[in-house]
Amino acid sequence: xxxxxxxxxxxxxxxxxxxxxxxxxxxxxxxxxxxxxxxxxxxxxxxxxxxxxxxxxxxxxxxxxxxxxxxxxxxxxxxxxxxxxxxxxxxxxxxxxxxxxxxxxxxxxxxxxxxxxxxxxxxxxxxxxxxxxxxxxxxxxxxxxxxxxxxxxxxxxxxxxxxxxxxxxxxxxxxxxxxxxxxxxxxxxxxxxxxxxxxxxxxxxxxxxxxxxxxxxxxxxxxxxxxxxxxxxxxxxxxxxxxxxxxxxxxxxxxxxxxxxxxxxxxxxxxxxxxxxxxxxxxxxxxxxxxxxxxxxxxxxxxxxxxxxxxxxxxxxxxxxxxxxxxxxxxxxxxxxxxxxxxxxxxxxxx
Amino acid sequence: xxxxxxxxxxxxxxxxxxxxxxxxxxxxxxxxxxxxxxxxxxxxxxxxxxxxxxxxxxxxxxxxxxxxxxxxxxxxxxxxxxxxxxxxxxxxxxxxxxxxxxxxxxxxxxxxxxxxxxxxxxxxxxxxxxxxxxxxxxxxxxxxxxxxxxxxxxxxxxxxxxxxxxxxxxxxxxxxxxxxxxxxxxxxxxxxxxxxxxxxxxxxxxxxxxxxxxxxxxxxxxxxxxxxxxxxxxxxxxxxxxxxxxxxxxxxxxxxxxxxxxxxxxxxxxxxxxxxxxxxxxxxxxxxxxxxxxxxxxxxxxxxxxxxxxxxxxxxxxxxxxxxxxxxxxxxxxxxxxxxxxxxxxxxxxx
Numbered sequence: 129x130x131x132x133x134x135x136x137x138x139x140x141x142x143x144x145x146x147x148x149x150x151x152x153x154x155x156x157x158x159x160x161x162x163x164x165x166x167x168x169x170x171x172x173x174x175x176x177x178x179x180x181x182x183x184x185x186x187x188x189x190x191x192x193x194x195x196x197x198x199x200x201x202x203x204x205x206x207x208x209x210x211x212x213x214x215x216x217x218x219x220x221x222x223x224x225x226x227x228x229x230x231x232x233x234x235x236x237x238x239x240x241x242x243x244x245x246x247x248x249x250x251x252x253x254x255x256x257x258x259x260x261x262x263x264x265x266x267x268x269x270x271x272x273x274x275x276x277x278x279x280x281x282x283x284x285x286x287x288x289x290x291x292x293x294x295x296x297x298x299x300x301x302x303x304x305x306x307x308x309x310x311x312x313x314x315x316x317x318x319x320x321x322x323x324x325x326x327x328x329x330x331x332x333x334x335x336x337x338x339x340x341x342x343x344x345x346x347x348x349x350x351x352x353x354x355x356x357x358x359x360x361x362x363x364x365x366x367x368x369x370x371x372x373x374x375x376x377x378x379x380x381x382x383x384x385x386x387x388x389x390x391x392x393x394x395x396x397x398x399x400x401x402x403x404x405x406x407x408x409x410x411x412x413x414x415x416x417x418x419x420x421x422x423x424x425x426x427x428x429x430x431x432x433x434x435x436x437x438x439x440x441x442x443x444x445x446x447x448x449x450x451x452x453x454x455x456x457x458x459x460x461x462x463x464x465x466x467x468x469x470x471x472x473x474x475x476x477x478x479x
Numbered sequence: 480x481x482x483x484x485x486x487x488x489x490x491x492x493x494x495x496x497x498x499x500x501x502x503x504x505x506x507x508x509x510x511x512x513x514x515x516x517x518x519x520x521x522x523x524x525x526x527x528x529x530x531x532x533x534x535x536x537x538x539x540x541x542x543x544x545x546x547x548x549x550x551x552x553x554x555x556x557x558x559x560x561x562x563x564x565x566x567x568x569x570x571x572x573x574x575x576x577x578x579x580x581x582x583x584x585x586x587x588x589x590x591x592x593x594x595x596x597x598x599x600x601x602x603x604x605x606x607x608x609x610x611x612x613x614x615x616x617x618x619x620x621x622x623x624x625x626x627x628x629x630x631x632x633x634x635x636x637x638x639x640x641x642x643x644x645x646x647x648x649x650x651x652x653x654x655x656x657x658x659x660x661x662x663x664x665x666x667x668x669x670x671x672x673x674x675x676x677x678x679x680x681x682x683x684x685x686x687x688x689x690x691x692x693x694x695x696x697x698x699x700x701x702x703x704x705x706x707x708x709x710x711x712x713x714x715x716x717x718x719x720x721x722x723x724x725x726x727x728x729x730x731x732x733x734x735x736x737x738x739x740x741x742x743x744x745x746x747x748x749x750x751x752x753x754x755x756x757x758x759x760x761x762x763x764x765x766x767x768x769x770x771x772x773x774x775x776x777x778x779x780x781x782x783x784x785x786x787x788x789x790x791x792x793x794x795x796x797x798x799x800x801x802x803x804x805x806x807x808x809x810x811x812x813x814x815x816x817x818x819x820x821x822x823x824x825x826x827x828x829x830x
Contacts, residue, residue, distance in 0.1 A: 303705035303718050308697045314690050318669055339665050346659045346698070351781055354654035367654050427778065430702055 129229040129236065132330055134381040135220040140191045143167045143221065148254050157241020161231040164255055165190070165221035167213045169198050170206030172260060179262045180204060181252065181289075182213040183270030183277035185297075185458065186390045187382060189215050196460035203473035209266060214252045216273065217243045218389030225325070225385035238325030240389055245273075245397045249280045253288070265289035267477060268416075271458045272297045272429065273390060276397035279437075282414045283399040291476050292418040295469070296429050296455055299399040299437050300407050306395045308347055308428050313391050315339040316384045325385050333384045340387070341379040345371055350425035350454035358452060362461060411440040418444040419476045421469075425454040447472045480580040480587065483681055485732040486571040491542045494518045494572065499605050508592020512582040515606055516541070516572035518564045520549050521557030523611060530613045531555060532603065532640075533564040534621030534628035536648075536809065537741045538733060540566050547811035554824035560617065565603045567624065568594045569740030576676070576736035589676030591740055596624075596748045600631045604639070616640040618828060619767075622809045623648045623780065624741060627748035630788075634750040637766040642827050646772040646820070647780050647806055650750040650788050651758050657746045659698055659779050664742050666690040667735045676736050684735040691738070692730040696722055701776035701805035709803060713812060762791040769795040770827045772820075776805040798823045 137143070143165045151162035167190040172179060182193050182204070190213035198204045204211055215222040218240070223232060225240035235241055256262040268281045268289050275297020282292045283299070298305070316322050319336030327333055353359075359370035379387075403409040418441050422434035431448050438446045449468045451457030460466050488494070494516045502513035518541040523530060533544050533555070541564035549555045555562055566573040569591070574583060576591035586592060607613040619632045619640050626648020633643045634650070649656070667673050670687030678684055704710075710721035730738075754760040769792050773785035782799050789797045800819050802808030811817050 302702060303708075304697065304700075304702040307693065307705065307718070307722075311690070311693050311697055314693065318686065318690060320671070335669065339662070339669060342658065342662050342665065343694075346655070346662055349655075351653060351655040351779070351784065354658065355784070357654075367658070371658075428702070433702065433706070 130226040130329060130383065132220070132226055132383055135227065135383070140189055140221060141167070141194060143190060146255055146259055148251055148258065151247070151251060153241055153247050154244045155242040157235070159217070159223055159232065159235060159241070161223070162217065162251060163223045164217070164251060165215040166255065167194065169211040170209050172210040172262070176262055177264055177266065178209050179256070179260070179265050180209045180211045180267045180269065181256065181265050181281070182211060183248070183252070183268070183274035184213065184216050184219055185270065185272035185274045186394055187379065187387065188274075189219060189221050192459065196466060197469065202466070203470045203477060204269070212256065212260070214255060216248045216277065216390065216393070217251060218386055218393070220383050220386040224383065225389060226383040237385060240385060243389060243393055245276050245280045245393055246284065246401070248277050248393070249284055252277070253285060263288065267291040267293065269293040269295070269473065270297070271295040272455065273394050273397070275429075276301070276394065279399050280397070282416055282418060283402055283410050286413050286415040289416050291479065292414070292416045293421060293473055293476055294418070295421040295449070296423045296426055296458055298397070298429055298433050299411060301395060301397045302433055305428050309391050309395045312340050312343055313388055315343060316388060322384055327384065330381070330383050334380050337380045337382065337384060338376050341375040342371065344379070344456070345375055347427050348454065348456040350427065350452055352425065352452045353454060356452060407437070408440045411437060412442060414441050414443070416443070417476065417479050419447045419472055420444055421447045421449055421472055423449045423451050423455060423457045425452055425457070427454055429455060481577040481680060481734070483571070483577055483734055486578065486734070491540055491572060492518070492545060494541060494566075497606055497610055499602055499609065502598070502602060504592055504598050505595045506593040508586070510568070510574055510583065510586060510592070512574070513568065513602060514574045515568070515602060516566040517606070518545065520562040521560050523561035523613070527613055528615055528617065529560050530607070530611070530616050531560045531562045531618045531620065532607065532616050532632070533562060534599070534603070534619070534625035535564065535567050535570055536621065536623035536625045537745055538730065538738065540570060540572050543810065547817060548820065553817070554821045554828060555620070563607065563611070565606060567599045567628065567741065567744070568602060569737055569744070571734050571737040575734065576740060577734040588736055591736060594740060594744055596627050596631045596744055597635065597752070599628050599744070600635055603628070604636060614639065618642040618644060620644040620646070620824065621648070622646040623806065624745050624748070627652070627745065630750050631748070633765045633767055633769060634753055634761050637764050640767050642830065643765070643767045643769040644772060644824055644827055645769070646800070647774045647777055647809055649748070649780055649784055650762060652746060652748045653784055656779050660742050660746045663691050663694055664739055666694060667739060673735055678735065681732070681734050685731050688731045688733065688735060689727050692726040693722065695730070695807070696726055698778050699805065699807040701778065701803055703776065703803045704805060707803060758788070759791045762788060763793060765792050765794070767794070768827065768830050770798045770823055771795055772798045772800055772823055774800045774802050774806060774808045776803055776808070778805055780806060
């Protein structure tokens with residue numbers, strides 16, 4: 129158990145840790161007491177049919193959704209919908225290597241089991257049903273790894289939601305994406321401070337986390353982001369200042385084992401596991417209306433890959449989001465970003 | 480002095496080490512005895528006006544040009560032209576940190592000075608003039624860092640060549656490219672075996688070089704290269720086998736300080752140094768006919784960046800090369816690659 133102050137209410141506002149009890153994982157491991165960090169906005173109506181599920185991305189939590197995506201001026205409007213954000217297993221807030229205490233002590237740190245996207249989705253389904261009595265969702269929406277979870281929901285539980293919106297993420301992880309994620313991992317593994325996952329503090333892995341932040345600088349944004357010096361709009365004076373003042377502090381406060389847990393999940397995301405490897409058959413199962421929403425300048429979930437999956441999805445549309453920030457457009461810092469998201473999600477919800 | 484067998488005639492065929500003597504560098508350092516590894520094909524005619532200069536790329540030497548680009552069936556035809564390939568300073572064959580012996584002992588290993596693209600071009604000009612009596616070139620051509628040298632030639636010596644062909648490289652390095660190169664460097668720097676540049680053998684830096692190879696896997700090819708499993712055409716059975724059997728052995732035999740010397744040069748390539756930072760003014764100087772030849776799937780010298788420079792180059796055309804291999808299409812392994820190169824260079828030479 130490491131007391132990492134980043135994973136706290138101070139940095140993540142209100143959220144509740146909800147246990148779904150002992151949880152068996154697809155890869156064979158077990159989480160003795162699986163606790164999911166959950167945030168909600170709005171009210172569940174009597175028919176329990178106004179619920180929206182938000183899933184979270186690598187390095188992310190519910191907080192970015194609170195800061196940028198959810199509100200009365202957005203499509204994700206808590207005055208109309210009961211919105212539930214469930215943090216993925218291993219993200220640092222939900223049960224994770226560094227916070228595995230009590231009944232979970234046996235899976236702390238390097239002993240944390242392998243978790244799959246499918247485990248997250250099963251855990252979310254169980255929590256929604258048992259804790260909130262929700263069996264039918266209006267919408268499942270998430271970005272990046274959250275999109276992977278959204279796709280998994282759509283294929284695994286095709287009759288359990290009316291709408292789906294995977295943003296900047298694929299149903300079946302690509303080999304290029306796998307390789308990129310592996311280089312992120314290697315930055316941590318190569319830091320002697322990581323010590324096979326048995327460090328005493330994330331500060332001991334600051335070199336590896338800093339190098340990982342630099343890789344995000346290369347792949348997370350676009351070539352045009354850097355060429356146009358978009359970081360000036362974020363009030364930095366140089367690209368070096370932006371790295372040192374934005375990307376490095378963003379990643380170095382995080383838990384390395386949490387990032388590794390999520391990275392493995394990210395690499396292995398694949399809805400075709402439900403259909404013996406047949407991606408078309410898996411996507412063909414989908415019953416919900418789906419807007420597939422890649423970001424045009426994304427370097428590792430590029431529109432080309434997302435469009436190929438959209439073409440296999442029966443009742444879907446390709447809605448490309450334009451953002452020079454590339455994948456990390458998801459941070460919603462460009463003033464032109466949220467209006468696009470709201471327009472697409474608004475049209476989807478109005479379907 | 481490290482005896483690295485990769486930098487030998489066994490691996491690089493015929494080449495000659497030609498000294499241009501003491502060479503002062505733009506950043507203030509000095510190479511006491513600057514030796515350039517030179518390979519030639521064909522005969523210099525009496526008028527000395529049939530010479531083509533080939534420049535080399537990061538991690539590359541003249542050898543790939545011999546293997547793929549030069550021959551009687553190619554535009555770079557030694558039956559018509561006197562073709563000179565000059566290996567860049569610090570590439571492992573020309574004077575480099577690991578081979579700095581004799582008069583160069585004072586600049587061995589970590590004491591090797593900073594070298595700029597402009598130094599390479601001045602050294603090449605001096606060698607061509609003093610050793611071969613060549614003052615006028617028919618064509619300067621190179622890929623990647625070789626394109627950076629080509630651009631530098633075109634701007635620095637605008638009346639010294641009739642034609643120029645920068646392939647997959649820019650005249651002014653972009654900030655994104657700078658960041659990518661820095662992550663390549665960090666793989667070496669973070670290896671304890673590198674030891675501040677004072678290792679006893681490149682084998683001591685095998686972990687860092689291997690991680691660098693993996694980054695090339697992410698940025699050197701394209702997302703489609705991996706998705707289409709193009710490595711099958713190279714007779715590998717999996718992407719892991721391709722990494723282990725192609726990219727890793729390619730980089731791990733190289734000298735880490737040589738790669739770092741070239742990387743610094745790559746990062747700082749900028750023809751606008753001649754015009755107080757004004758790129759348009761620098762490119763406006765160019766007198767040669769130029770074909771700007773990006774590769775369509777290149778992730779770090781993307782066509783967009785090359786097209787912007789081409790638009791500023793007076794007598795130029797944009798000739799985009801299609802290759803799903805991306806930047807490392809330069810290796811000329813796709814059967815569709817060399818026909819495009821030969822067509823473009825052939826048309827340029829026929830101008």
